[in-house]
């Protein structure tokens with residue numbers, strides 16, 4: 001029986017040769033990821049169901065990366081992080097990356113692969129919908145709630161309904177003005193926010209080789225915005241090199257059968273894509289950036305797990321080098337590693353940090369989720385009024401960045417930087 | 433429970449988890465009893481300000497036991513706080529055209545609300561405040577003003593989990609974990 005990559009990973013995790021879309025299986029889970037928002041509730045359920053003295057299924061299989069409400073004075077947010085400190089100590093967890101220490105990393109979905117916890121062919125679940133990011137390295141990876149996570153924490157198993165696969169075939173050469181964000185906003189625009197509900201979104205075809213690992217992460221990160229259970233790329237040499245540089249743990253990659261039956265297949269030529277935005281208030285409201293020149297902006301934001309990685313800031317720096325921004329421009333690196341790159345990487349002999357400072361951006365913040373999801377009122381970059389925002393983040397729902405009356409346009413870092421220069425939505429091509 | 437008789441609240445398509453429980457309240461932990469109640473008091477607080485209030489300010493509970501919505505209900509984040517907030521407010525069931533998968537799954541796993549899917553769009557058949565009766569065994573929603581009966585879809589692959597009473601009860605029943 002021919003099987004897709006997602007089916008093969010799930011079959012192996014269930015200890016079987018094959019699985020069929022639609023059936024429920026008990027899958028073995030390699031990594032459970034949680035953070036400060038859902039960790040305390042997950043721990044509460046784990047203790048309620050397995051007892052106060054229970055031990056997690058695998059000390060090395062539980063990774064805790066607090067990131068959401070870190071740079072805030074909110075008391076409950078601090079209490080929640082304290083709960084994680086206690087739990088990590090009690091369970092003697094080696095992979096806890098707490099804030100206010102030199103182990104702090106930043107946004108979980110960028111930190112998890114950076115730290116070598118994402119390995120091809122494995123199964124990863126996390127208490128965050130953007131856990132689908134990790135399919136970029138050939139893993140099955142999906143977001144779950146606290147109850148399922150509490151169950152996984154105790155058993156290392158999860159009841160999984162095997163998804164049908166939708167295959168997105170990429171071909172052609174990727175122009176330098178096209179980012180991973182432009183690819184996925186176009187796909188979501190075509191599929192709609194519910195178009196891949198319950199499905200695996202598998203990216204295939206010769207165009208995949210054109211995409212960097214970070215581009216693939218951006219694309220898989222937003223698979224959930226089309227409703228998908230997981231996004232996935234097969235691990236090629238580039239992906240294997242990325243993973244081997246970050247972990248010594250053995251792993252066994254899998255590849256899907258190219259002719260495995262799928263629910264639907266769509267083809268995109270990368271060379272024909274254009275820089276684009278998603279208009280308020282839904283990620284599927286696709287429009288070419290060039291058609292939105294009449295949209296005046298108050299704020300630009302570069303950050304988050306989907307748009308705050310090293311290459312995202314490199315793109316922003318390329319566009320802003322030697323130019324000035326016309327609107328408030330917020331820069332939030334996803335992780336400590338990204339923040340370090342901003343301080344040390346250079347273009348034309350200038351660090352990106354200096355390029356941003358000379359362009360008039362607000363000083364780069366500490367790494368974390370920040371205003372990507374609004375958060376407590378004192379969150380850096382949070383909207384409070386009617387600000388019109390262009391952002392590299394992944395969601396533009398009403399109120400997502402704080403204020404219910406602040407519309408959000410989603411775009412690539414190139415488009416966000418070009419728009420920051422003009423104070424209105426701009427196509428970045430003329431700045432490259 | 434097999435029959436739920438209540439007022440309905442009607443919402444549209446793409447009701448996301450920020451509408452259901454805005455991110456600023458995610459510092460509340462659902463397994464702490466006072467914070468569970470607090471989450472209930474903020475259910476649907478992220479709807480635009482001109483929407484009818486879902487929760488009654490005086491009691492911090494909702495008068496609407498049934499929420500009727502359109503396509504893709506619960507899209508967005510994996511926050512289990514979403515079905516928990518609805519359940520804690522006193523809502524018993526959501527009846528939508530279809531769901532984002534994590535919301536659907538979290539509703540089933542927690543047992544906080546029934547996530548029924550409708551065979552046809554129902555948002556134009558009801559208005560907020562109408563009385564209705566949901567029969568969870570027969571899979572029907574009845575409009576009490578004229579007795580019109582709307583069929584719902586059965587719960588499909590998750591039915592055994594719902595019948596058992598949530599994920600842990602199901603896993604104990606099938607012997608995946610031992611009894612408490």
Ligand code: SF4
Nearest residue numbers: 107304305369372373
């Ligand atoms: S950066 Fe935004 S989308 Fe990513 S994990 Fe943080 S809040 Fe969620």
